[in-house]
Amino acid sequence: MNRLFLVLLCCLLSLTFECVAQEKVRQNIYYKLDSTDVKYTKYVSTHTSPYSKNKFTLNSFGLPCDCHIAGYLSFSGHTNSDVGDTSEQAKTISVNSYKKMKLISFNELVKLLREHDLDFNKLYNLYFVEVCKQRKDKYVVYNVKFRNSFVDSQ
Amino acid sequence: MKQTNLLWLCLALLLFSCSKDAENIAPAAQDNSLISNAMEHFNTSVLTGTAVEAQTQSANSNNYRHNIIKNAEWSNAKTVQLSIGEAVQVPLSFSKELYAQVKNSPNKLALSSLSYLLMYRNTRGWQTEVVHRLPDAAYLANTAINKSFTGMVLVENWQGNFIRGYSYDGNGTVKKLLAPRVKGSSSETQVMYEMPSYECNKEIDWYTCSSWECHYSYTETICSWTGGESGGGDYSGGSNDDGGGHHDGDYGDGNDSGYPSSDDYSDAPLEPRKVEVAVIPHTTITYNPIASCIYGKLGPGNHAYDKFLVEFQEDSEYTVIFKLQDNLTDYRGYPANGTTNYTIGSTSITILINSSRLDRPSWEVAGTFVHEMAHAYLAQKLVSIGGPGNLKQYAENTNFTDLFDYYSKYVKIIDNKHVYSPEENSSAQHNLMADKLITDIAIGIRDYVEANTPEIKNHSEITLEQYKAVAWNGLRETGAYTSLSTEEQTEIGINTTILQSFTVDRCI
Numbered sequence: 001m002n003r004l005f006l007v008l009l010c011c012l013l014s015l016t017f018e019c020v021a022q023e024k025v026r027q028n029i030y031y032k033l034d035s036t037d038v039k040y041t042k043y044v045s046t047h048t049s050p051y052s053k054n055k056f057t058l059n060s061f062g063l064p065c066d067c068h069i070a071g072y073l074s075f076s077g078h079t080n081s082d083v084g085d086t087s088e089q090a091k092t093i094s095v096n097s098y099k100k101m102k103l104i105s106f107n108e109l110v111k112l113l114r115e116h117d118l119d120f121n122k123l124y125n126l127y128f129v130e131v132c133k134q135r136k137d138k139y140v141v142y143n144v145k146f147r148n149s150f151v152d153s154q
Numbered sequence: 155m156k157q158t159n160l161l162w163l164c165l166a167l168l169l170f171s172c173s174k175d176a177e178n179i180a181p182a183a184q185d186n187s188l189i190s191n192a193m194e195h196f197n198t199s200v201l202t203g204t205a206v207e208a209q210t211q212s213a214n215s216n217n218y219r220h221n222i223i224k225n226a227e228w229s230n231a232k233t234v235q236l237s238i239g240e241a242v243q244v245p246l247s248f249s250k251e252l253y254a255q256v257k258n259s260p261n262k263l264a265l266s267s268l269s270y271l272l273m274y275r276n277t278r279g280w281q282t283e284v285v286h287r288l289p290d291a292a293y294l295a296n297t298a299i300n301k302s303f304t305g306m307v308l309v310e311n312w313q314g315n316f317i318r319g320y321s322y323d324g325n326g327t328v329k330k331l332l333a334p335r336v337k338g339s340s341s342e343t344q345v346m347y348e349m350p351s352y353e354c355n356k357e358i359d360w361y362t363c364s365s366w367e368c369h370y371s372y373t374e375t376i377c378s379w380t381g382g383e384s385g386g387g388d389y390s391g392g393s394n395d396d397g398g399g400h401h402d403g404d405y406g407d408g409n410d411s412g413y414p415s416s417d418d419y420s421d422a423p424l425e426p427r428k429v430e431v432a433v434i435p436h437t438t439i440t441y442n443p444i445a446s447c448i449y450g451k452l453g454p455g456n457h458a459y460d461k462f463l464v465e466f467q468e469d470s471e472y473t474v475i476f477k478l479q480d481n482l483t484d485y486r487g488y489p490a491n492g493t494t495n496y497t498i499g500s501t502s503i504t505i506l507i508n509s510s511r512l513d514r515p516s517w518e519v520a521g522t523f524v525h526e527m528a529h530a531y532l533a534q535k536l537v538s539i540g541g542p543g544n545l546k547q548y549a550e551n552t553n554f555t556d557l558f559d560y561y562s563k564y565v566k567i568i569d570n571k572h573v574y575s576p577e578e579n580s581s582a583q584h585n586l587m588a589d590k591l592i593t594d595i596a597i598g599i600r601d602y603v604e605a606n607t608p609e610i611k612n613h614s615e616i617t618l619e620q621y622k623a624v625a626w627n628g629l630r631e632t633g634a635y636t637s638l639s640t641e642e643q644t645e646i647g648i649n650t651t652i653l654q655s656f657t658v659d660r661c662i
């Protein structure tokens with residue numbers, strides 16, 4: 001009886017390890033929002049989920065770009081776990097933490113988006129970094145996903 | 155080898171198992187009395203099962219088609235002239251309709267429109283046949299008035315037992331057929347595949363259909379004789395056991411035998427009725443869990459269906475088929491989420507959905523379906539008047555005013571000789587859609603989302619604006635979109651992300 005239990009436990013453990021191993025680690029990338037560089041639109045709001053009635057936040061960004069037929073690149077992150085595909089809550093970080101970040105340029109970001117398009121969110125964990133309005137020595141980090149694929153032909 | 159011998163033995167037994175029709179031969183009668191005599195024989199002998207009917211091979215009990223209750227519609231009976239004399243042709247209806255998928259054709263044909271009851275007398279008395287005429291794709295595509303029949307004819311008795319069958323190809327060759335078998339259900343099917351004198355390459359896929367979708371039911375496999383004309387007799391059977399009966403090895407073909415010739419069946423003045431269900435999902439859709447889930451929520455009751463596809467329902471002349479395709483591209487070779495394809499002169503419109511892009515939020519994929527439905531709506535109008543070149547003649551008709559305006563504006567040449575490029579069609583149609591149909595597209599997407607997650611209905615923060623934002627997908631290369639300010643354009647993006655944060659991505 002005990003032996004059977006051990007065998008089952010081993011199977012279960014090996015399966016668990018396999019699952020963990022299969023989950024790919026997404027690479028973190030950071031892009032600093034700077035309206036002198038790209039005149040972006042920001043929409044930050046709090047809503048109530050129609051399912052659980054829980055409150056959730058939505059951070060939505062539009063970055064104008066000639067590269068896209070829509071005229072802009074769309075990014076957003078929300079915390080509504082009722083619908084899935086959630087992002088981390090926005091957080092404030094110190095200058096020191098900011099300085100450790102390896103930022104990518106807008107052109108580099110566009111290049112990655114173009115290259116991976118639909119797979120971008122599976123491969124990368126994107127953060128937008130913005131100088132805190134209230135305290136200039138702090139930065140706000142928004143975890144977002146790419147929302148408007150380059151394919152628009154239908 | 156043993157199995158083959160056994161088969162021949164069975165066939166030989168079948169040959170002798172048929173007995174003489176119990177009815178006496180009635181004297182020659184006029185047309186009307188021919189019909190009433192036939193009906194009397196039918197009611198008193200065939201329906202009661204007392205008439206011993208012709209057969210060469212017994213019915214396959216697994217064949218669902220044989221188990222459907224048939225009804226002869228005598229009020230619509232008529233007399234027809236066959237090579238053996240006058241006969242009575244009676245339309246049939248079925249307790250449950252089956253649809254035959256025509257190979258290499260988008261059409262499904264209703265069994266009731268393919269089948270009729272044929273009754274005639276010969277020296278052995280009344281003969282009763284159920285004839286199924288299954289045209290092929292070439293026959294359906296041929297618009298000539300005097301086209302000759304190509305396809306298959308299966309002749310069965312009232313119980314469904316096989317009497318004879320023919321296949322007719324385009325070059326005038328007629329091949330004799332063996333009884334259809336339900337694919338995979340009978341060991342006999344395997345034997346037939348091994349028989350060198352037959353090729354078993356004919357199949358009929360049967361479907362059952364509702365007003366919105368068809369489901370595959372089963373397949374019948376049919377073998378044809380390849381061993382020359384005389385060989386057919388080996389498996390043919392007579393209908394009688396009087397010794398001098400119809401088992402002379404000629405399969406009942408030809409005037410001398412007292413049985414109709416293959417020409418009699420191919421000449422029957424019968425036009426198959428195309429499927430009554432004019433909106434058809436291809437099996438690529440029905441077999442794909444994501445696509446079939448989304449498709450299932452875009453049926454009757456969804457605004458896009460009611461507005462864009464209802465015309466297909468009212469006029470069964472047009473068929474719209476939904477199909478998945480990998481790595482779909484548009485006319486420029488760019489990846490496309492969907493395309494709508496039609497040919498002027500044809501009555502079917504195919505909506506292709508890119509299976510490589512089902513990986514998007516389901517409401518976005520639903521948006522692609524709805525967008526293509528709007529194209530199909532316009533395509534159906536264009537096809538009905540013979541193409542955009544004829545729009546000028548219909549400019550006063552309110553159904554065509556918008557199309558005329560947009561083709562005049564974006565194509566400029568409205569004339570019959572002009573060949574409309576995909577680019578011109580795309581430009582005229584997308585501009586029309588952006589200006590006139592975007593709200594209908596948005597409501598179609600909203601109806602999908604609300605069908606998928608009813609909790610979102612009437613939520614104060616979700617309005618038609620969010621659905622309209624999604625409806626812009628595929629409509630950005632238009633005057634309506636480019637004339638928007640950068641702020642208005644980014645607002646569309648923000649609205650889409652609001653909807654995204656409220657909506658369950660997958661189709662439930």
Ligand SMILES: [Zn+2]
Nearest residue numbers: 154525529628
């Ligand atoms: Zn389109």
